[in-house]
Amino acid sequence: MRPILFIGTLLLTFTSAACIADVAPKTQAPSITLEPTPINQNGFVYCVDGSVNTFNPQLSSSGLIIDPLAAQLYDRLLDVDPYTYRLIPEIAARWETLDNGATYRFYLRKNVSFQQTSWFTPTRKLTADDVIFSFERMINPQNPFNQVNGGKYPYFDSLSFANNIQSIKKLGQYTVEFSLKEPDASFLWHLATHYAPILSAEYAQNLEKSGYQTQLDWKPVGTGPFFLDEYQPGQFVRLFRNKDYWKGQPKMQQVVIDMGAGGTGRISKLLTGECDVLAYPAASQLKVLRDDPRLRLTLRSGMNIAYLAFNTSKPPLNDLKVRQAIAYAINNERLMESIYYGTAETAASVLPRASWAYDNRAKITEYNPEKSKQILKELGLDGLKLNLWVPSASQSYNPSPLKMAELIQADLAQVGIQMNIRPIEGRYQETSMMDRTHDMTLSGWSTDSNDPDSFFRPLFSCAAIGSQTNLSHWCLPNFDDILKKALYSQQLASRMDYYHEAQDILAQELPVLPLANSLRMQAYRYDIKGLVLSTFGNASFAGVYREAEVDEQNHKKEAVK
Template sequence: MKKLTTKAIPAAIAATLLMSAFSAAGAGAAGQVRKGFDPSRVGGKVILTSFADAVSLTPLTTSDSASNDIQGMIFESLTDLDINGQPIPGLAEKWTYDAATLTYTFFLRKGVTFHDGKPFTSADVKFTYDMYMHKDSVNSYKSSFESISSITVVNSHTIKFKLNKKDAFFLVQGANDGGILPKHQFPKGIEDYNNNNKIHRSPIGTGPFKFKQWKADERIVVVANKSYWAGRPYLDEVITRILPDSNVETINLLKGSVDVVEALNPNQVSQVAKDGDLKTMVYDQGGFHYVGFNNLNPIFADAKVRQALAYGLDRQSIVSKILLGKAYQASGPLHPKIPQNNPSVKPYEFDVERAKKLLDEAGWKVGSDGIREKNGKKFEIEVAYNAGNVIREKVSQLAQQNWKKLGVKVTPRKYEWSIYLDRLYKGQHDAYILGWVGYDGNVEHTGFFHSKEARDSEGKGGNNTSRVNDPYVDKILESYTVETNAQKRFKLYQDLHKHLADKQNVIYTYHPKLTAGLDENLANVKPSLSDFFWNLEDWYWKKGVGGR
């Protein structure tokens, strides 16, 4: 699942994807001990960190990483993804695909129960998709399910999905985005799904961890699901502490008050690495960070203005000075280690004179006070970022310094995360700094760039918060999802990469190359390109340590 990240945070991607008659065998009956399970590893707790609290723990009611990371511990989907992003059995132990009728049949695991002991059945699957696809649903990932024409319950553990078109990504999106909800927890249906805060704060899933506690702005606690169908996780408990910023996260790691910091600030890495009780781990994160605009704002509706700001922002300094080289400079939204990336597209150079010329051509003339103006309106904007994110704060300050040379007055401003998101969704930010992470070689950007996914002034809609409205982009996105030839599909996104780089609807700054800080004795942490917590159920403390 792609997500907006609060963090300033080996892609062996298969060249073909799934559209032929893909079928997978399951991992076994519910309640079994998973392959390689070592009972001597059981025990202890891990303390994680976040500098933003969750918004909701009900799947697809949010798009932020603080919420989605916890949801991923509690809920499961029909399919799961292996470390390379390829589909493997999840709550469905196997499936078949009939290409003639565009129908997937999923055979669900028997004996699986929700965390409250109620049985998991196909009725829960049908209910879940009814919530996700409901016309009034707050789900901002609806594009993942738009290829579904109908869903038919065959029996208690068999369910059919008939598609209305070919969908090369159904097994890794439609069948994987969003966990299966317990129908019995939502007696009022869509009203509960959208608005019941009690449910949003007391989730019930089938996953390896069960919800225990949420103390607002302090911590969220999950505990091992000892009845988990694939065998209980090694850890007894996972605590996510809410800390004010990345500096405080690192201080707590050095003190031993937390065990894992997912993304250290680059200037803190050496300090952590020198500590004999800690270790560091460098990993790539599938995603891109950017400076976004509301493209409906008359200022930013002009491509020359966006291009000028891109030329006028020293993005190489973001990578070399702010991130100390711990990132790839971005030219577009495709990570350099996936085949959809277009290597011929280069990042805009830092060119102040070219930026000034573009602003002149766009009609923005320098006034007597040094600030540009057009039709009596001065070029004064706010650049927003979320509180606690030191990297984004520094990027906003760099934009302020760089764009002042162009005659643009910038005021950096931080917002608490939930307020930041609310303003973002309603299009109230002039410009903002964000990241879009959680993808791998199965990347599919409809939700972020397609015009139908744009939010309205009330904040309703998909994840196209920059309000991109480009028929050429829409056409490529639509062609990409139905193209079953992998090489042709890659070419489509390489063309999209070039077009988006030319238009600069957002300014692409960097792709993360992150360094995590961990307790030396915490073992088997294996991030995937799309998910740092990919194998959380298999994390364990080395023998003789046992956690806290």
């Protein structure tokens, strides 16, 4: 039998509303107290290195709210099948594309319940009003929630989403129509990302009346399989089962997202049983994970890219020759061996090979330190000093960013460039990464969309500079025009031609240096079943269960008979 594990503060009696109120000013929700229960009796612990910067994915471009929390708290109009990579219904039971991609009509499900929490009890089911509010909040400056908690919506701002919306109309209690100013072949895919959750308009109205609007993003209410119950900043998030979930009651009563230990601390928790699931294990740990009979390992191709972004708005990185010199100096083969251990391939393009628009003509940047030295000498930049900003937390596209930074630092030293590494941590990582005083940023991008537009516009459009997703601060109007042309056509071949042209421009201009396309990895205890890890990230935990627990339930049923 598996021993009962008591996991520090996770087993104490708690007041959930008070814990969450610490991070959301002006909140006064009634507290609830539950009897302490060992987590391994009715749930599981998911260990990940990261931080929570909001509980609403509309406001974020990274962090735990995107993966794994969003899929647990919220539903979207559409979803992406983790196996076929096709769009499938979620809140929208079906949809229609009209006017050659300029109008989209959604027919909603009729029995979708919002979560009941200690701070909100819904009085009605989801309707068209909730869908309209969810998008109006992001695109309409007159909406009372538009500027709440910063008023920035990084993903959709990078797409200039609001500029292309002509109207969002309620055609009936369960029918919503989006009219666009111009056709957009990627529109449905963007609505299927975790950045497009459906919020409760009723909850928002209650908050507006009471003057506690900030709670919308810190004390969430969605229609997902789990609701937020407790949050301890820097330690853990506890989720509880939504008994009224429209797809059926989740199998586990609770899920704890443990973010209290990084690096070797997380794998130690997995080995001792304090963690049931380990997200993004370091590639160097794979042998240990594979050799332990108590563990299982899932690897899937990833729709992601790890890259080195050059600050093209600041000398000397605004000079293409300097960017080329740095690219020649980096030994990417060594990065593959020392960071990924065979779990990634060297990136030749910003698009992963799994993308239907990947250009097979793309070439990996040559490693040629002598050519790098020659360029720097010709430019009179001997002894160049640069700053590199690096997120310290592991990511699906880069399990060891600080180690990678040190390897790049050593490579650049060989050609006479002195590079200072500045680790970036915590909730304000996104803002820090957009600071124009840095020279380079080691970062990456992962998307839950199968459309190439979800890479190009968020990372390289002019609009994405202001939305804090274009870390290179690179803006080329002609490039934006090519991306727009790719959206006008519903023909895949035509779109592919435009995206190949876009990849050619990026290879020539080099605003970022593509480094790696990584496999997505997840390790877990042998008795955990029902986990789904796709190319696009974590799916709902509603189907996760413990094998031993099911056996015990079956045994009890037989005893009753």
